[in-house]
Amino acid sequence: MKGRTHHPALWAAFPVLLLLLAGCGSETALPALPPDAVILAFGDSLTQGTGVKPQGSYPSVLEALTGRQVINAGKRGEESDAGLSRLPGVLTQVQPDMVILGHGGNDILRRRDLDRTEDNLREMVELVRERGASAVLLGIPNLGFFLGTHPMYERLSESLEVPLEDSALSDILGDGDLKSDPLHPNAAGYRELAEAVHRLLVKAGAL
Numbered sequence: 001m002k003g004r005t006h007h008p009a010l011w012a013a014f015p016v017l018l019l020l021l022a023g024c025g026s027e028t029a030l031p032a033l034p035p036d037a038v039i040l041a042f043g044d045s046l047t048q049g050t051g052v053k054p055q056g057s058y059p060s061v062l063e064a065l066t067g068r069q070v071i072n073a074g075k076r077g078e079e080s081d082a083g084l085s086r087l088p089g090v091l092t093q094v095q096p097d098m099v100i101l102g103h104g105g106n107d108i109l110r111r112r113d114l115d116r117t118e119d120n121l122r123e124m125v126e127l128v129r130e131r132g133a134s135a136v137l138l139g140i141p142n143l144g145f146f147l148g149t150h151p152m153y154e155r156l157s158e159s160l161e162v163p164l165e166d167s168a169l170s171d172i173l174g175d176g177d178l179k180s181d182p183l184h185p186n187a188a189g190y191r192e193l194a195e196a197v198h199r200l201l202v203k204a205g206a207l
Contacts, residue, residue: 047074051180
């Protein structure tokens with residue numbers, strides 16, 4: 001039996017192919033945050049820190065991890081329609097360098113029209129970028145026995161090229177030791193969320 005013929009051109013292209021494949025799963029790059037940067041955490045009760053004291057919320061912990069000011073603009077019970085209406089005023093007031101958007105959970109919980117929710121989140125990201133800030137998405141779990149991030153966050157991340165933290169909240173809310181109630185983390189859970197966001201910011205080049 002004859003041995004296989006190896007084509008030099010194919011072998012020469014192989015390292016390039018490996019580099020392309022390696023880049024397929026990479027996170028979208030973010031601008032580096034200067035030491036005096038302001039990060040805005042915008043969302044609902046998961047951002048506000050329901051279930052813990054203010055210093056236990058994920059934005060408070062993230063501030064300590066990043067060494068940057070992190071403004072907590074979470075509002076308990078807010079749906080994405082109201083969030084979209086509130087966001088421009090908050091952006092004007094805070095003038096952030098980066099916005100971490102953790103919204104849509106109440107829409108999912110209350111079974112709102114999630115096509116509209118997705119549109120609202122898209123508009124929020126576009127508003128953030130129009131103001132010259134970078135955006136990061138927090139993936140919110142879908143309803144169901146097996147928690148997993150709702151698919152709309154992955155679609156938004158891909159179409160808008162926005163970094164997405166897509167597993168931390170699902171993992172935290174699936175662990176009874178990390179929850180203060182069925183819908184919210186406890187202090188340990190919020191710390192895990194802050195650490196996951198911090199890792200994402202480092203990976204994306206913001207820190």
